[in-house]
Amino acid sequence: MSEDTAIFVGGGGEGYGAPQQLLLKYGNRHGLIAGATGTGKTVTLQVLAEGFSAAGVPVFLSDVKGDLSGLCQPGDASAKTHGSFMSRAETIGLDLQYRAFPVTFWDLYGEKGHPIRTTVAEMGPLLLSRLLELSDAQEGVLNVAFRLSDDERLPLLDLKDLQALLTFIADNNDAVSSRYGLSSKESIGAIQRRLLVLENQGGARLFGEPALDLADLMLQDASGAGRINVLAADKLMHSPRLYATFLLWLLSELFETLPEVGDPDKPKLVFFFDEAHLLFQDAPKILVQKVEQVARLIRSKGVGVYFITQNPGDVPDTILGQLGNRVQHALRAFTAKDQKDLRMAAQNYRPNPRFAIEDAIRDVGTGEAVTSFLEAKGIPGIAERTLVRPPFSRLGPCEETARAASLANSPVAGKYDTAIDRDSAYEMLRRREEAAAQAAEEPPAPPAGGGLQLDAREFRQARRYDGKGYSRAEAEQAPKPRSRARQSDSITETFAKSFARQLGTKGGQALVRGVLGTIFGKR
Template sequence: MEPILIGKGVTDDIAVSLLPRFGNRHGLVAGATGTGKTVTLMTLAEGFSRRGVPVFMADVKGDVAGLAVPGEIDGKLAARAAEIGVDGYTAQASPTVFWDLYGQLGHPVRTTVSEMGPTLLARILELNATQSGVLDIVFKLADDRGLLLLDLDDLRALLTLVAAERKNVSTEYGLVSAPSIAAIQRALLRLSQDGGENFFGEPALELADIMRVNHDGRGVIGILAAAQLILKPRLYSTFLLWLLSELFEKLPEVGDLEKPKLVFIFDEAHLLFNDAPAALVQRIEQVVRLIRSKGVGVYFCSQFPDDVPANILGQLGNRVQHALRAFTPRDQKAVKTAAETFVPNPKLDVVATLSQLGTGEALVSTLLDKGIPAPVQKTLVAPPRCRMGAISESERMQVRAGSPVGSRYDTAINRESAAEILAARAQQAAEQAQAPAAQGPGQGGVGQKIGEFLFGSGRRQGMVESVAKQTTRNVGGSIGRSVGSSIGESMMGKTGKKYGGQIGNQIVRGILGGLFGGKR
């Protein structure tokens, strides 16, 4: 298959290209702000798309959306393309689908709470180890009781249930403290205010919809609007990490292919690793190492190479390093680190060149046949065929109107899940609790008065307790006499004890006889 042209090597005057069959060996695009990283990403995305490889990437500044419309070829761009040797350089748009977690600049991107899982959700919520453990218990309880966790309302309902049954849950699953539950609830409130309410729910994103190939054989480029999302770095990085994990878990093993099944570009990669616990970094390392065999290439983009941990950096076979300005001790260290990661070229002083590169120039090293890294080349990066800048709202709407996924994701679905099931159970319990009072015997009139006399009212509790004690002691034929006498005494006093006892006996014999089938 035809290589993907990156640019022209100034050092050895050769074409610098990336072989599609090594596109799944991952890569890194790094450099200071304003040195041309975004243009390089667009050139790579176009190259993969033209060879039938779908691409998914984030649009942090809003200019990556230019991939969706043809560029404006002026004399300067045409001259640069001719110098580099770009064949048939004309303005051309790429097949594009816009996505947006907030559903404003593209199709809404959703996943369910269950699919996100407790580990990544705990990272979004910035929970400590104890609170993360409680979240694990909440997910386990939901599984054991068959309760679907789809949106944040479901998770809130489960937290309320755990709080109500805290003692039993602690005995069965492990200690659950009220402060931990409250901390998770507060974190959910912050996430909801940050727009996370729209992210969790259905319809959930189908991986097939970011791995589409157009009718003319070009890979569809999925562009995630991230200008607002980047302001919530935990949500941004965790979403992309979740998507990467979904690809790893659901795609089958395919080994090395002629070209990747998908290229995943992770812009502002340092956000993924900032303050990440060691276990999470280890998980990312595992995914990056093994997802190659699933046919997925992962390309990190950041300012400094050391923004990516060394164990992961060592797995990135294709490197594009734009200029680094050695103004600070950190910058000087980054220049040295970047220089050491390249295969040396005797014709090039890498350390000196790194700080002297102009915009649109880069040091490039890709994998050659048999996966051997090529010596580093100072390279003029080829210009993309699309617009290198933002697009208008009308252009965005036009692209969305022709989206291959249509309006499948534009309307949210709220099917029965944990929140609805638990609410229905609470309502049923409340109705059952009210049912005996509504159906009790002797409602109103004389019947109610007799019922209060026999079974107690606010004013006669002491009297009924006394009657009950006497009834217990006088089992058999003396029931009527004892109870009757007690009622008679209460009603008539000592003076009318004799007559009151007779009246009481008749009343009680009538009532108890009806209950037990006795003769009156």
Template structure:
């Protein structure tokens, strides 16, 4: 294995520029306007890293980088030009492939990549959903409650169920954690619907990606290049940026500290890097800056690829030590500011007017400054960049199918797994609560029926006990309103209730008989 990889040189191989592998984890920047050769430069660097045993990860925005899997062809017009360039810079160059693994968040052009909602966390998820500070705070509470209640947040269904659960407990949670408004919960739910419409639900779930699958070499010791199909993903730029930031954060949190190894354990290439920082809140930029600064000691080199170097925040750009600058245009004030900014980032070199050269570079030509073995940046050098030996262009559907069927990953991630998590547990709790309420309602109905039956029984008993009295009323009524009727009533009262109560009863009966009879008599 070599200690450095060839990047480029001047005419006849003058001033060769080499990337020191021991310092390749000090990060880098590859910048230039559209069509100036950035993608070809990235492809050549990845080939060199792979040949040196360094695995790589790169997002394939245009579909061209997947061609790494196939050797170039002398019949291709571009490769004819590459052969001429290789001869110009004195490069011993021949066509060859590079070992690759193909990935795709949508599972269409590569193996699916999934992670769980919990692993992404509220900060990155709020960025993905475009939430404001208040809504992000509510989302953080939702994650906290899920942790407290032992509810796994694996996919978007789990998060949706948890949001509903927290909305139902809004008053309780507000007292404990701060204001949880149903309006904020509703806003988060609407953002989730938008994410689903973009296919983002496929990113969340299990089996989750095992990062060790990104750190492999083939049988000959070449580092495997992990290529993410990002052509469709670019239509959802927040999902693209969030995924890459999550992946970088996971590498940082998972990998052990190893200092400065002889060569990186992984080189990570961020294409269209400006998407990482567009509309990013300060807290997120601080997080990225921290990860980029510290991940070096984990043996990971991070390389940002962008059209304009001023797209990278200063706190992060200051950590990008290995720099390759392709042509920049100077048509607008912003372009001119970018040229001046880029020129000041290089170590001066006698005879090189950096600001002027940046606007004059040809396709495939670049200004290069790389860390030297002593850690100092090399003086800026204008050179032709090494051409790739693999195909520059997309794979066919048949080629992708063969690669997917024969790589080491196999079917490990192809089938999604839906194990019991927050959605299922909350649904089970709701069903159990409904059953308990139904049982309680049934018990109350039974109690009511028992009470009604008892009341009816008591009424029947009273009716039966009062039947002699009713018979007396009937007799007295038939007897009319005469004194004979009153005497009959008194006598019946004595027989039914006893002599003492009979008198009272007879008096009452007399009153009732008079009333009834009086009406009847008036009717006559």
């Protein structure tokens, strides 16, 4: 088969099976690359990424150790691995032609690639709660903040927007709680502390604008090869929850944004999720259900998802059952638990009468694997022992000059480099507070009929009114203010009154009815 219909993954020799290929029309049926540390998972990922790119399929992958940046350079015939690569290529019948692939580098921190951002609103309360490790009660408060943001048209773009809105809720707790439910100041304080920790970890750089345009992940170069999007994750892995949450957000955005395409001849995009165990580690049930839903339905959007992890048991069974293309590198069975994991891994494959799969998984060497790819009509192929082909691109990290050249020639060069801080919740709430403070310092505006609108207490304290003096007895006969029980206040009026009370002005109610009613949008 040609590279337009299948990806050649590896082959055999004496003691090995038939050549193994991943059919592109089943590339969106997802996959698994598993195996112990140092058994060749990263090289297999590199080989698959090359194959998809050569077929015109864009790829997104995370570079956890920095080894995958070499995709932007051709393999080196002078490298010490060249001899073994040539020998393996001859064994499996591969014409080894070194070449580079089109790569777009991304980096959440903006150091080794283009900055990659989203907004707080796009992240949503569920994933943000997971990122911040919030309790159920704290997640409830976060949901209140997002709802209030929508109702009051206060855009949440970056972390300072969310922090400002939470402060606003704490200062107006009674009014907010009466409408949206209890939002305790203790929970708000706990969320603020978690946001501070996230800031200290550099997570604030994830939130802001310009936000990532998903179309920029689905590009081809001039020759029609799919661009390989490499996320620099070596530093990001120091914050594993941030890493996992970001990738899950990206996967969810693809699911919610892309149109249905059914079963295309080849995927529209392939997504590799390295260190997949971090996604499910201590994950709440609702989050695992979300991943299961995305994995089950996103294939109809033309997206293939490939999980890379040490042990298949790291992936929940409900998701593992949806992974049709599998590459199992060696698992070592040193303990009773290891032996149990080995037996369970072997049960995930269609039996081969020529060998015991459990023994093969334990015995394969580095660069070898037990593979099973979907065949005609989507039937799992019989498990085979396979020599994984050598990569065509550079093995290991790229040279910094090559990275710089890729960044300079990138189709998104300059698009995301400069952050934009447009008008959003932080600025809007700050203007409201400043307006309230300014209005409190000014005398109340006279009503249309002349004179001042004073409540009973202010009337009694007045010495002169309309040029005439009033006695204490006359002042006591002043009309009483209207009962608040008969007033129907909007949420913004309630906030305005709270501002006036906090500022300690004597004419707080008059200010609310007058100046602040206009500022807060009352018509």
